[in-house]
Amino acid sequence: MLTPTQLEQLNKLIDSKIYGFIAKNISIDQLTPEQIKVLKSIGVQVDKILPKDLLTYQSFALGMISGAIPKSTLNATNYEAFKKYIGSTKMIPLNSYEKGVIRSLERQSLSDVAGIGNKYKKTIGEALNTSERQYFEDTLRRNIQEGRAKKESLRIISNNIAKELDSFGRDFDRVVQTISHNAFTEGREAFYVKNYGNDAKYWVDVFQGACTWCVKSYLTGGIGSEPKVFKVGELPPPNANYGKKKADWVVTKPSSHPYCRCTINPLPEGYVWNQDTQQFEPPKDFKRKVERKSKVKIEFGDKRYEI
Numbered sequence: 001m002l003t004p005t006q007l008e009q010l011n012k013l014i015d016s017k018i019y020g021f022i023a024k025n026i027s028i029d030q031l032t033p034e035q036i037k038v039l040k041s042i043g044v045q046v047d048k049i050l051p052k053d054l055l056t057y058q059s060f061a062l063g064m065i066s067g068a069i070p071k072s073t074l075n076a077t078n079y080e081a082f083k084k085y086i087g088s089t090k091m092i093p094l095n096s097y098e099k100g101v102i103r104s105l106e107r108q109s110l111s112d113v114a115g116i117g118n119k120y121k122k123t124i125g126e127a128l129n130t131s132e133r134q135y136f137e138d139t140l141r142r143n144i145q146e147g148r149a150k151k152e153s154l155r156i157i158s159n160n161i162a163k164e165l166d167s168f169g170r171d172f173d174r175v176v177q178t179i180s181h182n183a184f185t186e187g188r189e190a191f192y193v194k195n196y197g198n199d200a201k202y203w204v205d206v207f208q209g210a211c212t213w214c215v216k217s218y219l220t221g222g223i224g225s226e227p228k229v230f231k232v233g234e235l236p237p238p239n240a241n242y243g244k245k246k247a248d249w250v251v252t253k254p255s256s257h258p259y260c261r262c263t264i265n266p267l268p269e270g271y272v273w274n275q276d277t278q279q280f281e282p283p284k285d286f287k288r289k290v291e292r293k294s295k296v297k298i299e300f301g302d303k304r305y306e307i
């Protein structure tokens, strides 16, 4: 059997993994002094982690500049250059609204990660209960030597735990994907607000083969139909559905489920859907009504963009 001390050690191991993940990906500000102490005690150099290295901030920044810079330029940019850019003074400065969005993203992400920790603690607890039951049944039924039965049940326990810890890593991968796509979406939406104002609208590019939930949420009549149009700030963040039964789900911003790749896109004022080209386009007699007052200027690499 695992002793209570060993169980406690396993739980501590899970905790420190979770704290480490939060510190390196979300924000140190979301950890308590006690949790930071735990990280320091296992050699994590907490003070050396900079905001620009965090997953939430990076994905948000990528979302913002993806609204400003042509896709071709962005695709040709490597990760190191991108990191250098967002850490430099050339990065679009974030206003208090955008900083608030990042804080709220951090809190959302925190509940994703805490969910993993609780799941594994519960599973390990259950693995123990199952093995304990097995141990007693074995002892009774076969009436074999106690020593052998003990050995057998220990093997079951350690196999179960090893199997669970294996999927621990996969769960982290899923959370990384979710956090980065959520933050990317928020970055894009924040950019629309910055550039087009509070009445800006967007539509969601739903991938071919996307799940029925995304098709229903973002399109008016199935794959290939006209996308629904949303106003900035209209859709709640993805965690609006956490812990709810599917029947009670509401339409949220992407990612609306794990591994969702649906991407929000701005809808220029006056553009209409063309079913033939499957795009939003200006109508034939299109004339932009009012010239926008402010424009976002952005310097990326050796180029300057004004949108």
Ligand SMILES: [Zn+2]
Residues within 6 Å of the ligand: 210, 211, 214, 254, 256, 257, 260, 261, 262
């Ligand atoms: Zn989707």
